[in-house]
Amino acid sequence: MAFEARDIGIGMIGCGTVGGGVATLLRDQAALYERRLGRPLRLRKVLVRDAKKARQGGAASELVTTDADAFFATADMPIIVEVAGGAGTIHEHVRRAITTGRHVVTANKSLLAAHGAELFALARRHQVSIAFEASCCGGIPVITALHAGLMANRIDALYGILNGTCNYILTEMTQQRKPYDVALSEAQQHGYAEADPTLDVSGMDAAQKLCVLASLAFGAQVTSEQVRVIGIDQLELTDIRFAAEMGYDIKLLGIAEAVEGKLSLTVQPCFLHKDVMLAQVRGPFNALSVYGHATGQTMYYGRGAGALPTASAIVSDVINLASGGYPHAFAALNLWSDQQPAARIIDHDDLCSRFYVRINAMDRPGTMARVTQALGEAGISLSAVMQHESGEGKFVPVVVLTHRARWGSLRQALAKVEALDVIDGRPVCIRIVDLPDG
Amino acid sequence: MAFEARDIGIGMIGCGTVGGGVATLLRDQAALYERRLGRPLRLRKVLVRDAKKARQGGAASELVTTDADAFFATADMPIIVEVAGGAGTIHEHVRRAITTGRHVVTANKSLLAAHGAELFALARRHQVSIAFEASCCGGIPVITALHAGLMANRIDALYGILNGTCNYILTEMTQQRKPYDVALSEAQQHGYAEADPTLDVSGMDAAQKLCVLASLAFGAQVTSEQVRVIGIDQLELTDIRFAAEMGYDIKLLGIAEAVEGKLSLTVQPCFLHKDVMLAQVRGPFNALSVYGHATGQTMYYGRGAGALPTASAIVSDVINLASGGYPHAFAALNLWSDQQPAARIIDHDDLCSRFYVRINAMDRPGTMARVTQALGEAGISLSAVMQHESGEGKFVPVVVLTHRARWGSLRQALAKVEALDVIDGRPVCIRIVDLPDG
Numbered sequence: 001m002a003f004e005a006r007d008i009g010i011g012m013i014g015c016g017t018v019g020g021g022v023a024t025l026l027r028d029q030a031a032l033y034e035r036r037l038g039r040p041l042r043l044r045k046v047l048v049r050d051a052k053k054a055r056q057g058g059a060a061s062e063l064v065t066t067d068a069d070a071f072f073a074t075a076d077m078p079i080i081v082e083v084a085g086g087a088g089t090i091h092e093h094v095r096r097a098i099t100t101g102r103h104v105v106t107a108n109k110s111l112l113a114a115h116g117a118e119l120f121a122l123a124r125r126h127q128v129s130i131a132f133e134a135s136c137c138g139g140i141p142v143i144t145a146l147h148a149g150l151m152a153n154r155i156d157a158l159y160g161i162l163n164g165t166c167n168y169i170l171t172e173m174t175q176q177r178k179p180y181d182v183a184l185s186e187a188q189q190h191g192y193a194e195a196d197p198t199l200d201v202s203g204m205d206a207a208q209k210l211c212v213l214a215s216l217a218f219g220a221q222v223t224s225e226q227v228r229v230i231g232i233d234q235l236e237l238t239d240i241r242f243a244a245e246m247g248y249d250i251k252l253l254g255i256a257e258a259v260e261g262k263l264s265l266t267v268q269p270c271f272l273h274k275d276v277m278l279a280q281v282r283g284p285f286n287a288l289s290v291y292g293h294a295t296g297q298t299m300y301y302g303r304g305a306g307a308l309p310t311a312s313a314i315v316s317d318v319i320n321l322a323s324g325g326y327p328h329a330f331a332a333l334n335l336w337s338d339q340q341p342a343a344r345i346i347d348h349d350d351l352c353s354r355f356y357v358r359i360n361a362m363d364r365p366g367t368m369a370r371v372t373q374a375l376g377e378a379g380i381s382l383s384a385v386m387q388h389e390s391g392e393g394k395f396v397p398v399v400v401l402t403h404r405a406r407w408g409s410l411r412q413a414l415a416k417v418e419a420l421d422v423i424d425g426r427p428v429c430i431r432i433v434d435l436p437d438g
Numbered sequence: 439m440a441f442e443a444r445d446i447g448i449g450m451i452g453c454g455t456v457g458g459g460v461a462t463l464l465r466d467q468a469a470l471y472e473r474r475l476g477r478p479l480r481l482r483k484v485l486v487r488d489a490k491k492a493r494q495g496g497a498a499s500e501l502v503t504t505d506a507d508a509f510f511a512t513a514d515m516p517i518i519v520e521v522a523g524g525a526g527t528i529h530e531h532v533r534r535a536i537t538t539g540r541h542v543v544t545a546n547k548s549l550l551a552a553h554g555a556e557l558f559a560l561a562r563r564h565q566v567s568i569a570f571e572a573s574c575c576g577g578i579p580v581i582t583a584l585h586a587g588l589m590a591n592r593i594d595a596l597y598g599i600l601n602g603t604c605n606y607i608l609t610e611m612t613q614q615r616k617p618y619d620v621a622l623s624e625a626q627q628h629g630y631a632e633a634d635p636t637l638d639v640s641g642m643d644a645a646q647k648l649c650v651l652a653s654l655a656f657g658a659q660v661t662s663e664q665v666r667v668i669g670i671d672q673l674e675l676t677d678i679r680f681a682a683e684m685g686y687d688i689k690l691l692g693i694a695e696a697v698e699g700k701l702s703l704t705v706q707p708c709f710l711h712k713d714v715m716l717a718q719v720r721g722p723f724n725a726l727s728v729y730g731h732a733t734g735q736t737m738y739y740g741r742g743a744g745a746l747p748t749a750s751a752i753v754s755d756v757i758n759l760a761s762g763g764y765p766h767a768f769a770a771l772n773l774w775s776d777q778q779p780a781a782r783i784i785d786h787d788d789l790c791s792r793f794y795v796r797i798n799a800m801d802r803p804g805t806m807a808r809v810t811q812a813l814g815e816a817g818i819s820l821s822a823v824m825q826h827e828s829g830e831g832k833f834v835p836v837v838v839l840t841h842r843a844r845w846g847s848l849r850q851a852l853a854k855v856e857a858l859d860v861i862d863g864r865p866v867c868i869r870i871v872d873l874p875d876g
Contacts, residue, residue, distance in 0.1 A: 025590055025732060032592055035657075036772055133587065139733030141587020148586060148763070149571065149579020152463055152753035154470055219473075277739060280718050294463060294750035295577030298740035301715060302733055312732035315590035325586070325767030332761035334474055 008037070008322040009044040009077040011102070013093050014084025015054035015064070018107055018134070019046070021311030022081060023058040033315070037322055041315075047071035047093070048084075068093065072100055079321055081314055082106040083134075091115060098122050098130075103327065105317040107134035107310055113211040113224050121338035129330035131317035136209040137162065137286045139309030140302040141316070145290065146216045147335055153292025155217040157257040159435065162209045162267075164284035164304040165193045165200035166232050166252040170269075171282045173240050174249055180235060192284050192305075202231040203267040206254045210267060214256035216335060217290070218263060220343035222256075228348050230268035239358060239428060242386070242399050243271055248356075249279045253433060262346040271356050271432040278435070291436055349408025354383070354432035357402065357414065360395045361387075362422040371398070371417055378413035380405045395424045401432065446475070446760040447482040447515040449540070451531050452522025453492035453502070456545055456572070457484070459749030460519060461496040471753070475760055479753075485509040485531070486522075506531065510538055517759055519752055520544040521572075529553060536560050536568075541765065543755040545572035545748055551649035551662050559776035567768035569755035574647040575600065575724045577747030578740040579754070583728065584654045585773055591730025593655040595695040597873060600647045600705075602722035602742040603631045603638035604670050604690040608707075609720045611678050612687055618673060630722050630743075640669040641690060641705040648692035648705060654773060655728070656694065656701060658781035665692075666786050668706035677796060677866060680824070680837050681709055686794075687717045691871060700784040709794050709870040716873070729874055787846025792821070792870035795840065795852065798833045799825075800860040809836070809855055816851035818843045833862045839870065 010026070012019055026033075026043050034040040046064045048054040054064045065071050080097040084090050085108055094111065097104050098119065106112065112119070112135055123130045133143040137160070146155075161167050165187055172183035184201065187193035199205045207227040214222045232252050243250050248271040257264045272279040277299055281287040286304025291297055303309040320326040330336070361367045372382065381403045390396040402410065414427045448464070450457055464471075464481050472478040484502045486492040492502045503509050518535040522528050523546055532549065535542050536557065544550070550557070550573055561568045571581040575598070584593075599605050603625055610621035622639065625631035637643045645665040652660045670690050681688050686709040695702045710717040715737055719725040724742025729735055741747040758764040768774070799805045806823070813820065819841045828834040840848065852865045 021732075029590070029592065029731075033590070036589065038770065038772055139730070140736050141583050144582060144587035145579050148758050149582035149754055150750070151474065151757040152467070152471070152750045154467065277715070277718055280715055292577070292750060293467075294459075294746040294753075296741050296747065298578050298738070300736070300738060302736035308732040309734065312588070312590045312730060315732075316587055319589040319771075320586050320767065323767045323770035325763045325770070328766050329758065329761045329763030332476065332763070333757075334476055 003078055003322060005076050007040050007042045007076065008079065009042050010318060011044055011071060011074060011077045011080040012046045013080065013082045013090070015046050015048050015059050016083070017307045018083040018310045018314070020058040021307030022083060022314050025308070025311050025315045033319060037319055041318060041322065044077045045071050045074045072096055077102065079103045079105060079318055081318065082108055083314065085110070087111060087114065094119060095122060098126050098128055101126055101128060103128045103131070103321045105131045105134070105314055105321065107314060109135040109208040109212055113208040116212065116215060117221050117338040120336040124338065129321065129327045131321055131326055132212065133317050134310050134313035135212050137288060137300070138302070138304040138306060139312040140286060140288070140300045140304065141313070142213065142288045142300045143216065145298070145300060146213065147329065147333065150290060150292050150295065150298070153294050155290060155292055157291040157436065158213055158217055158255065158288060159278060159433070160210065160213065160254040160288040161251055161278060161281050161286050162206040162254045162288070162304070163200055163252060164286055165197065166206070167281060167286070168192045168284045169201070169232060170250060170252060173237060174244065177237060177241070179237050180233065201233045203229040203252060206252060206267045210254035210256055210265060213288070214263065214265060215337040215340065218256065218258065218343065219335065219340050220263060221337045221340050222263070222265065222343045226343060226345045227265040227267055232269055235269055236428070238397060239430060242358065243356070245386070246384070246401070247274055248272060248432070249274055250430065251279065255433070259346050262344045264346045264351055269430055271430055276435050289435065297436070349406065349411065351407045352404050353407065354404055354434060355402045355410055356430045356432055357400045358428040359398050359417060360424040361398045363390050363392055363394050363396045364422070367422045368398070370420055370422060374416040374420070375413050378409045380410055380413055441516055441760055443514050445478050445480045445514070446517065447480050448756060449482055449509060449512060449515045449518040450484045450497070451518065451520045451528070453484050453486050453497050454521070455745045456521040456748045456752065458496040459745030460521060460752050463746070463749050463753045471757060475757055479756060479760065482515045483509050483512045510534055515540065517541045517543060517756055519756065520546055521752065523548070525549060525552065532557060533560060536564050536566055539564055539566060541566045541569070541759045543569045543572070543752055543759065545752060547573040547643070547646040547650055551646040554650065554653060555659050555776040558774040562776065567759065567765045569759055569764055570650065571755050572748050572751035573650050575726060575738070576740070576742040576744060577750040578724060578726070578738045578742065579751070580651065580726045580738045581654065583736070583738060584651065585767065585771065588728060588730050588733065588736070591732050593728060593730055595729040595874065596651055596655055596693065596726060597716060597871065598648065598651065598692040598726040599689055599716060599719050599724050600644040600692045600726070600742065601638055601690060602724055603635065604644070605719060605724070606630045606722045607639070607670060608688060608690060611675060612682065615675060615679070617675050618671065639671045641667040644690060644692045644705045648694055648703060651726070652694035652701065652703060653775040653778065656696060656781070657773065657778050658701060659775045659778050660701070660703065660781045664781060664783045665703040665705055670707055673707055674866070676835060677868060680796065681794070684822070684824070684839070685712050686710060686870070687712055688868065689717065693871070697784050700782045702784045702789055707868055709868055714873050727873065735874070787844065787849065789845045790842050791845065792842055792872060793840045793848055794868045794870055795838050796866040797836050797855060798862040799836045801828050801830055801832050801834045802860070805860045806836070808858055808860060812854040812858070813851050816847045818848055818851055
């Protein structure tokens with residue numbers, strides 16, 4: 001576990017945006033890191049698929065190779081940083097890094113969400129560690145908070161704005177009243193969204209991060225399939241307007257909550273009261289609120305993506321590995337998903353919450369009575385009803401806010417509402433999140 | 439450095455509010471901690487001045503002693519937690535814990551601010567470590583962020599709401615327009631302020647925390663005397679009202695900024711634009727914004743005091759010591775104040791900022807011209823002037839906001855303004871903090 005050479009040699013797999021950031025930090029801050037660590041960090045080798053791109057990313061050309069065997073044969077390289085992303089070959093490379101006795105630092109949330117337990121177990125067998133601060137929330141040290149700073153807490157809930165692309169789009173929709181398509185295309189122009197934005201706007205990226213965070217926080221193996229995911233790509237400006245009228249913002253929240261010994265895992269657009277701290281998180285920023293039994297709420301805020309913020313998390317992990325601090329914590333603490341039982345997930349129908357419901361209803365006498373009757377029969381009571389003026393005989397949006405209700409009951413009631421002849425289209429239903437006090 | 443016994447024995451010095459919280463966590467969460475650590479934590483001995491009070495605090499009576507020699511002679515007690523606070527005897531106890539080979543966990547910001555470098559050096563000589571997450575911001579893991587999660591960053595600035603008592607009082611003054619005295623006495627009733635609130639409201643508590651944070655963040659030895667401190671005890675409701683009219687909240691901010699290779703260290707009431715995240719921190723909560731060169735802003739938010747939040751920080755430190763993670767980091771990293779040069783502090787007169795100035799001026803022709811001339815001659819340009827209507831010949835408050843100005847120049851100009859015969863009393867001057875982008 002100790003690092004014997006005076007220099008700490010680093011191998012890097014991938015050299016795109018984040019890899020370029022890592023190369024930049026290691027070059028520009030070499031003196032600072034050597035002062036902090038008492039020994040220098042040295043980038044020894046960079047494994048890429050396309051050597052030309054890697055050089056554009058800032059890695060010195062003599063370090064770059066496309067030959068995996070040559071890369072793994074490099075001597076004095078006890079730490080391998082994986083910033084390529086993806087699965088398949090990259091999964092194999094990470095396994096090979098571990099089996100050749102290297103500590104691994106990775107930003108790869110999809111790999112960890114799918115294969116974390118396998119990789120942690122492999123690392124344990126080979127007496128190395130896996131550090132993954134960069135996998136969630138970019139430069140915000142949330143993983144460090146969960147495995148170190150909050151160690152004395154039983155964690156009761158996580159509420160996170162985990163995807164900067166979605167938060168940027170929602171901020172533009174909310175503040176500028178831009179429709180989804182316009183906000184998305186602007187996000188793409190600013191580099192906040194990929195050409196193919198599916199992974200982000202579908203909520204899947206946030207779901208993978210929620211898996212990584214929840215596994216660590218709750219001491220359970222969590223997989224993406226266990227997360228109920230609704231993206232922002234179907235969200236209408238109408239609902240953002242109604243939310244604002246009622247004092248709420250809509251945010252894409254990743255939520256992991258302990259409910260009666262089980263876990264509830266969701267990623268979905270949610271109503272958040274404008275006054276809570278999480279609702280103040282705007283643009284491409286991320287934040288995670290952690291509810292610990294002793295701390296109450298602590299919140300972590302910052303840039304969730306970008307070359308230098310993510311590289312900050314990677315290089316901080318490298319320094320914490322090189323100091324020996326992280327390897328000892330990794331070996332001694334039973335926190336990692338391979339040591340945990342599979343999560344017991346609550347039936348989503350049993351989730352209790354307040355909800356916002358919008359229906360298109362015919363504006364004629366008796367319509368509201370039929371809608372509220374269907375809801376009332378399912379035991380759903382309402383805290384507010386809102387309908388703007390319109391003309392008799394036309395379809396108008398009617399908004400109701402429910403008191404706390406079981407999702408399964410509301411779902412069934414909404415199916416009945418939808419079947420009424422005075423209702424047009426599917427009801428829109430959005431969870432209202434009331435954050436615990438504190 | 440390794441812990442040999444199966445149990446991890448803990449000694450505790452002090453058993454007041456925080457000590458009671460530590461005893462509670464160790465008792466109620468024993469199973470959780472043993473699962474995480476693979477071995478149990480055991481409170482072995484509690485050293486107090488008054489055994490009766492300690493038992494009220496939740497420590498089992500057979501553990502409590504008032505005999506320091508008996509306490510330090512306790513076997514299998516490799517970690518000593520100090521939650522007594524204060525100096526003198528406590529300083530001696532901490533030295534004795536170290537020289538008898540114990541790791542120390544302390545919440546004692548005043549001890550660290552005054553004697554941190556001496557104690558860190560002593561710990562190094564005795565091959566033990568000092569953990570101090572609980573010394574700043576209660577349950578929020580800001581120390582962990584600075585020594586681990588943000589390790590790849592050169593830190594450029596810290597902006598902190600570091601004292602919950604002051605923030606509670608300011609929140610009440612702002613939201614309910616209560617005068618300072620009323621808000622203070624309510625804070626005392628709620629247990630947010632001590633019977634003698636001087637340490638809090640004078641800004642001295644925040645200054646001690648800023649020392650601890652700045653030493654770690656900037657790699658320099660910082661002492662309380664180097665911090666320019668202005669408390670909230672002279673703050674008038676008038677200024678909070680004017681701030682609100684102009685879109686600002688007044689917060690007591692601890693600020694440490696790197697300016698041209700030197701440090702600026704201040705604790706003072708500041709104008710903060712209502713829209714920034716730090717301005718949203720209300721009531722007894724704390725927050726710290728850290729500007730790293732790679733991350734940009736990251737912010738940490740939560741409860742800065744209270745039995746369980748502070749105990750969370752203490753017990754998290756204990757677990758991180760017991761895992762071996764913290765001792766290795768402490769030994770390997772050159773972050774601790776004994777290893778750092780003394781801070782070079784910028785002359786406070788050279789601090790550049792925007793400022794709010796309120797003067798009581800005679801409402802008659804020519805007054806504003808004389809005031810603005812005095813400011814103009816010192817090179818101070820104004821961005822806004824505000825004066826409410828009143829009657830000719832009376833004193834009225836006149837508010838000006840300056841553009842960025844050197845404090846020394848403004849100070850001299852205000853002395854001239856104060857000397858004018860149309861001015862009553864001393865000008866009030868409050869810094870306007872424009873947080874860096876991001």
